[in-house]
Amino acid sequence: LSKTIRLTDEQFSYLFSHFTRLSFKKGQAIISEGDKVDHEYFVLSGCLKSFFINNEVKMFILQFAMATWWTSDYNALYSGNRATINVDCIADAEVLALSNNDREKLCNEVPAINSFFRLRTNKGFVALQKRLLSFMNSDAKHRYEELMQQYPELYNTAPKHLIAAYLGVSRETLSRLYNS
């Protein structure tokens, strides 16, 4: 948290006072398609996933969110539209919720917080670009290796068919990948 900006203790506790602590059990939904979205979530422990479902059939995972990650349906959160992305809980999780209004309020009141959120999204943007490139550039095997290298803990935390949905391949193909 304190890596990107410096806050006084006072500022930090002021920031902290706007978060709501929540617990979720494995399998529990946090944001469902069609919901009004007005919070984003900071993960303290456990693991969430954000995903899109195609024609009520196929699932694509945008992001696994583990400790210190933020997640939400940012399209819905920023635009005010209804959710098109789902978020749910893969492993029992503790999270802090921050509302869109409170974030904007905090950003207007405390310049360092404004910068924090700016820099946070900058990093997210760059990470997404890398992911997009690896989609265009690499085959499923290579993407799988990249993922396992970056987040080895997923191998235990997440069932394989979810990893497949993150990589954008079928579970069958993924299964054939590690037997080689």
Added chain:
Amino acid sequence: LSKTIRLTDEQFSYLFSHFTRLSFKKGQAIISEGDKVDHEYFVLSGCLKSFFINNEVKMFILQFAMATWWTSDYNALYSGNRATINVDCIADAEVLALSNNDREKLCNEVPAINSFFRLRTNKGFVALQKRLLSFMNSDAKHRYEELMQQYPELYNTAPKHLIAAYLGVSRETLSRLYNS
């Protein structure tokens, strides 16, 4: 520009004074792999592309940047690493360059500018997520139609093999797409 934030005339001209106007001719390179990157670019007219080259062979286009778009190698710009992404000019362009230092300075001095860049990247992040989903979800034909619907002017501005490189398909496949 003025859609996301409100600035006084004074603030605006202060902001503006940090931009350097540059002209580029079709084909001219703006950022090349290995460069030190310390500016981002706002396009006034013309068209740029940012792209990655795989093993000195295959090109993947991250973004076409036309009027009112920003572009750079944001990974390099934010991290200080050398460029891995190239940016060059597809159609004679007028751009405004803003240095990383000046942006940070402006963001610290003028809260509204801080918010502007925060919100700009938020939008970019959401747009990238959509692009990623369309990669996972749709076939080449569908992606092509989405692109042409969103940026019809590209049909005239950009050679087809560049459109193919944006869509992540071979130029042959793209060629076969519109003949159907």
Added chain:
DNA sequence: ATACAAATGTGATGTGGGTCACGCAATAAA
């Protein structure tokens, strides 16, 4: 106008990965 490079179209053929179908764990519920 001529020459050369870049861009585009089109066939033939190969392949990564999807889909369908089935069997077999492993976990959860009864």
Added chain:
DNA sequence: TTTATTGCGTGACCCACATCACATTTGTAT
């Protein structure tokens, strides 16, 4: 313990798209 439910592996077959090869057009420089 029995019974579902969910997750996982594996074969057979298919298709969207890549790759190679070559012809044709368009743009650009001399």
